[in-house]
Amino acid sequence: MSGDTLAIEVSDLTKTYPNGVRAVNGVTFSVPSGTVFGLLGPNGAGKSTTIKVLTTLTRPDSGTARVAGFDVLSDAAQVRRHIGCVAQNSGVDPAATGRENLVLQGQLYGLGGGALRARVDGLLERFGLTEVAGRLVKTYSGGMRRKLDVAMGLVQEPRVLFLDEPTTGLDPEARAELWKEITGMAASGITVVLTTHYLEEADELADTLAILDEGKVVAYGTPESLKKALHGDSVQILLNEPPEEAAVRTALSNVVGAHDVVVHGREVGARVDAGADSAPALLSALEGAGLRVASVTLSAPTLDEVYLRHAGRTFRSVQEGHIR
Known part of the structure; x- marks a missing residue:
């Protein structure tokens, strides 16, 4: 784990939607730079809203949040310049080639010329996509497409990368390859915020994690410390x-x-x-x-038991629809 500074600082964050649902209720946590941070919780726990606040897609009702050293409200433009986002659903254009997708992403961030070509070439090589760079993305396998998604999130060299369910639907080999990449990103100094429904994924990758339930942080720490506490x-x-x-x-x-x-x-x-x-x-x-x-x-002890102890039910039971 690296980082004497904090990549993310969240304090007493709240957000209530017009229908009266308080999606985030006093959330507080911090993330050291150059680490992998797991944000866990079932659907409806507040993960998505918290991420939307951190990526400037929605405004909190109260509390503060700083990402890459910038306030998400007063310095929103600076936050956006220093983050990358990879959504659960693929954001690539299937009718374009892998290289074309990366070039367009770079151009959206104002990159161009030789610097952009070098950046794209480096990412294609890093993710093992050089040989298929000229193929249309619609011909890619699920694992190849997901690698391209992550590569697109890195084009602008972000300080913080948000990964939403990055390995959903991948086969074990593709998942292991992406796990290796995520670990490598943190080692290179990128802070990775990982949301996932796979507890074993968080256990394997996260340096620290927060478990959300009904808009609140119910557990926070390293996976090992949370399990040992049981x-x-x-x-x-x-x-x-x-x-x-x-x-x-x-x-x-x-x-x-x-x-x-x-x-x-x-x-x-x-x-x-x-x-x-x-x-x-x-x-x-x-x-x-x-x-x-x-x-x-x-x-x-497992992380599912950590969730049971702090939320009063297992993570799996919530995921399968027994609880909101």
Whole structure:
């Protein structure tokens, strides 16, 4: 992690829409320069509105935000000159070539001549797109198109790059390649703000992260520190048949050291103070209630459990539409 200075400073940010929905409610966090920052949360948590404020696309009702050293309200033009944005939905022109897309992006930022040609050539090489630079983007694979999206966000050499769900829909190989690029960007001094629904992606890439829920920051820190704060172990139990949630909770209610029980289909998750000692008691309690166990797995705490602890429900349950 690098950066003695802060690339982003957000203090007590609020935003309420005309329909009365307070999308952002007192959000505060900071991001050191040259790091990857993960902004996590399900749909409706306030991520998109926070990013819109930081990229000058919407004005907050109150609070302050500075990006690359500039205030998003009083220095909005300077903020826009120093950031790059890669939206979840591709912004490239499929009827143009990869090179043409990059050249046009550079021209929009006032670049031209030999400097722009050199910049485009460098980005094509960096992302492994040189051989397909003359092909129409509509012939690109999903991974190639996503690389071009990210390259376009880097044309103007931003100090801060916003990546919205950068690996959605990519195959594992393409995702791993993009992860490598994101890590390389931070190493080169670019601050990356990553919004993602993939908790393992945030765990792998983020130096620090904030988890949003209902417009508030419910957890903030490094992935490792947030997981360590939970203590104990995670137990994942797969039952032979989907159980009644009430039956599971009743069966486990008297198991000492077991808490944060979650039932999802055939899966039962719980946190235990001492996995090796508590797991047999959990299995015995379930079997005693007539709930047949197919398998059991012990592991270290996960970010999903961090979310459960701070938001009162799992990230997955929210994503699947059980909660707004």
